[in-house]
Amino acid sequence: MAASRAALEARGRILRAVRGWFEAEGFLEVETPSRVRSPGQEVHLDAIAAGDGLWLVTSPEYHLKRLVATGFPRIVEICKCWRANESGPHHAGEFTMVEWYRANAPLETLAADCEALIAVAIRAAGRNPAALGLETPFARTTVRDLFARHAGFALTGGEDAAALAGAARAAGVALGSAAAWDDIFYQVFLDRIEPALAAAGPTFVFDWPAPLAALARPKPDDPLCVERFELYAGGLELANAFGELTDPVEQRRRFESEAAVRAARGKDVYPIDERLLSALNQLPPTAGIALGFDRLVMLALGATEIGEVMAFTNA
């Protein structure tokens, strides 16, 4: 199901309004390559080959961080990203990302950015945030708090996979053959926590457990958690933000460990991005965030399928 004329017109207005908001906030809009040598290393993100040993970007984060490191403290990119084998009500293999970075800003500033941007998008769609149940401030919670309230057991982030699996099974979660820490976590998350988030108003979920650190830095006062939030609104996972890791040694350790898991599972292993690792030494404390633009339009229009906001749903 592709978009109606009204949805496409609203999408265009939202895109202009989002660009206008970033300009007013003093951001420089930049463009980075769509075909890259290192499309990431995350275990569950598969890139699409683009010829010449290159891959289509799954997210522009590496190049954007390199730009921040060379002295661009506020940058935004609005670009297409591609991910293999992702197609569903909230997923399209080719989609539009809004990704922005603020040097020397805390993660909370990005949460405030999200609140402002969502209001801008909804007004651009000719609707009223309050009427959609999206008045600010949005709720703020933590992964541990969500587990305590909805999973039926406590999560610390320090337990090993066997302990996590034991606690999940004791709480009645059907784990199937899940044995990896993140697989157990996400089974509980999907079964118990996402339904609660879908029923709640817009919510920032902060303080992700260390095993799900990705590119985030540990919290100084609580190293079992990292500086990361995800924003959920209207049943959609809208955005993921990090207090960016600036330690090249730790970042290399994570890349190598993810590469080993990918290799063990027979997945493509991408080259580690050495230019990113060497840039991390120059990266100031930075907060960065990726927001799915198609999902933002879905939220503003109350769409339930991503195809309702895309002009073409198949190439």
Next chain:
Amino acid sequence: MYDTSDIRKGLKIMLDGSPYTVVEFQFVKPGKGAAFTRTKMKNLLTGAVLERNLRSGERLEPADVETKTMQYLYGDADSFIFMDTSTYDQVHIPKSTVGDQSAFMPENINVEVLFFNGRAVDVSLPNFIEQKVVEADPGFRGDTATGATKPVKISTGASINVPLFISIGDVIKIDTRSGQYLERVGRA
């Protein structure tokens, strides 16, 4: 064995020891996690519907279930006897397996019989049957307080509430799921 990429509507799988058929499914993927298939399934024995998030690559055991079209022949003390319309084999199915819907199962009707591990576990009637009224009281005036209907009997012995104009020999259409009269379709 199946895996999650085989999931489609109507796929029959075993879960917690019971056979299920997939009713609905969709792709879900938390930001940094594995892909899952959110799968709504119906228990083929109880009809209960449940939803499971099946992680990509999870193995699924096929359920040994088969549906056969069979003709209802007759009943004895505790079974109904059906004939496979393609092989002419006859099977006895306990009355308790057919349940209350036998009131709407006239002889010679074709039904769908579900076999699980070779044993008949469920009988599905067509949603609608057309039956001749065999007993009706011509003088029944109805109870105007509850609407103008009267009870009549069909050949299976079941009693149906019908409008007052229905009489013996009329053929009426009945919803077998609710046991309700729908319309008069003619006269035998």
